[in-house]
Amino acid sequence: xxxxxxxxxxxxSGIGYACAIAFSQAGYRVxxxxxxxxxxxxxxxxxxxxxxxxxxxxxxxxxxxxxxxVAQARQHFGRLDVVIANAGIGHRxxxxxxxxEDIETLLRTNIDGVLHTVRAAVPLLKQSGGGHIFTISSVAxxxxxxxxxxxxxxxxxVTSLSHSLRLELEDDHIRVSDVIIGRTATEFNNNRLGLxxxxxxxxxxxxxxxxxxxxxxxxxANRRTVFARFFDRLTLLGNLFVPELIGRVxxxxxx
Ligand SMILES: NC(=O)c1ccc[n+]([C@@H]2O[C@H](COP(=O)([O-])OP(=O)(O)OC[C@H]3O[C@@H](n4cnc5c(N)ncnc54)[C@H](OP(=O)(O)O)[C@@H]3O)[C@@H](O)[C@H]2O)c1
Numbered sequence: 001x002x003x004x005x006x007x008x009x010x011x012x013s014g015i016g017y018a019c020a021i022a023f024s025q026a027g028y029r030v031x032x033x034x035x036x037x038x039x040x041x042x043x044x045x046x047x048x049x050x051x052x053x054x055x056x057x058x059x060x061x062x063x064x065x066x067x068x069x070v071a072q073a074r075q076h077f078g079r080l081d082v083v084i085a086n087a088g089i090g091h092r093x094x095x096x097x098x099x100x101e102d103i104e105t106l107l108r109t110n111i112d113g114v115l116h117t118v119r120a121a122v123p124l125l126k127q128s129g130g131g132h133i134f135t136i137s138s139v140a141x142x143x144x145x146x147x148x149x150x151x152x153x154x155x156x157x158v159t160s161l162s163h164s165l166r167l168e169l170e171d172d173h174i175r176v177s178d179v180i181i182g183r184t185a186t187e188f189n190n191n192r193l194g195l196x197x198x199x200x201x202x203x204x205x206x207x208x209x210x211x212x213x214x215x216x217x218x219x220x221a222n223r224r225t226v227f228a229r230f231f232d233r234l235t236l237l238g239n240l241f242v243p244e245l246i247g248r249v250x251x252x253x254x255x
Contacts (some may be wrong), residue, residue, distance in 0.1 A: 003052070005077045005128075007031040007070065009060050009117050010087030012039035014186030015136065018208035019084055022216045024051045031073040031080075033058045033066075034087065052077070060087045060113030066120040079128040082219060085117040085158075086136040091151050092254075093194035102193040103150050110154035114161065122174065130173025132219055135162040139182045139232040143239055144247030147254045166224060175222045182232040184211055204231055 006023045010016035012034030020032045020043055029052035032040055040055035047053045054076050058065040073080050091098065091106045114135060125131035138155040145152035162178035169176055184206045211228050218226045227233045239246060 002079070003027055003029050004081035005029045005031065005073060005079050006082040006084065007033065007073055007080060007117075007121060008084045008086060009033050009058075009066075009113065011043060011055075012036045014188060015181070015184060015208045015211050016084070016086040017043055018212035019086065019215055020053065021047060022209070022212040023082070024053055026216055028082070029077050030054065031056055031069065031077070033060075033069050035059050060116055061108040063112075063116040063119070066116040070120040070124050074124055080121060080124040081128060081131045082134070083117065083121045083125070083131065084134045084136065084215065085114045086134075087113050087117075088136060088154075088188075090148070090188055090192035091194045092148055092192050094147060095149050098150070098194055105193060106150055106154060110151070111157050114158055118161075118165065122169065122172075125174050126172050130175075132175045132177065132222075133162075133165070133169070134215055134218070134226070135159070135176070135178045137162070137178050137180050139180055139235055141180070142236050144244050146247055146251040148250075163224065177218055177223050177226050179211075179215060179218070179226045179228065180232055180236075181211055181228045182206065182235070184208055184228075 006028045008016050008019050011020045011032035020030050024030050024047045031054045032043055033056045034040055035057060037057040044053050044055050056069045056072050058069040060066060087109060089106055089109045091102055118133060135158050137159045140152040141155035141159045143152060159178050162176055166176035183203045186208050206228060214228050
């Protein structure tokens with residue numbers, strides 16, 4: 001059987017890095033993209049020379065860079081089966097006081113980045129006879145998130161996009177699954193733009209390896225939504241009944 005090929009954005013750290021390792025160990029050939037080429041080189045070393053991993057330095061905010069990354073996947077591996085549109089960044093701070101540059105970086109990364117990745121990948125997925133796209137969202141997408149409003153709204157965009165694409169691409173045999181993730185121990189919370197005040201430290205935290213294992217397992221199914229853990233599903237369910245409770249606690253925590 002042909003070895004399947006996965007393209008991962010944000011593979012230089014955290015969840016993307018863990019996905020690259022997990023998919024590689026599961027027999028996938030991996031196209032690992034991110035901006036930091038040195039971190040991708042470390043990933044390649046960690047995966048080992050006996051496995052096929054193609055590091056591609058690419059910025060998801062640049063449409064042409066993602067087109068080139070997919071062109072490299074086609075050139076090296078001839079096909080594409082799975083896409084994990086994972087690259088993302090956080091932001092914290094009052095909307096009216098935030099630097100516009102930070103808001104713009106978040107929007108260009110979390111929104112444009114997913115659009116560029118999907119638009120570049122779909123033609124090769126179609127040519128390969130179908131595939132599976134995973135969008136990476138957050139439990140924040142449906143929560144009231146004072147002082148993280150732009151991040152939460154960007155993930156609401158991702159989830160909404162994912163749900164619509166699922167039907168749009170169904171006839172092309174391309175599955176689309178939205179992965180809802182809660183707090184995970186990665187560089188994310190340190191790299192967050194804005195005021196950077198640390199909050200939610202006491203929340204239950206997953207490891208990126210746990211999230212990667214869940215995404216790998218989800219390739220065997222065709223689920224609209226993949227919850228990384230039951231706790232997040234419960235949080236969103238509770239939020240239906242008491243919509244502002246979490247937001248009010250988070251607001252206190254921030255101040
Ligand atoms: N960690 C959490 O608690 C958590 C919770 C819910 C959802 N998520 C989501 O999970 C995803 C992965 O985050 P993580 O936790 O693994 O964070 P992370 O460790 O900070 O990783 C983020 C990745 O995105 C890449 N990236 C950022 N801007 C980029 C750009 N312009 N172009 C290309 N790549 C870019 C980074 O690579 P370079 O800097 O090398 O480009 C890095 O590999 C994000 O979408 C995040 O919103 C995380």
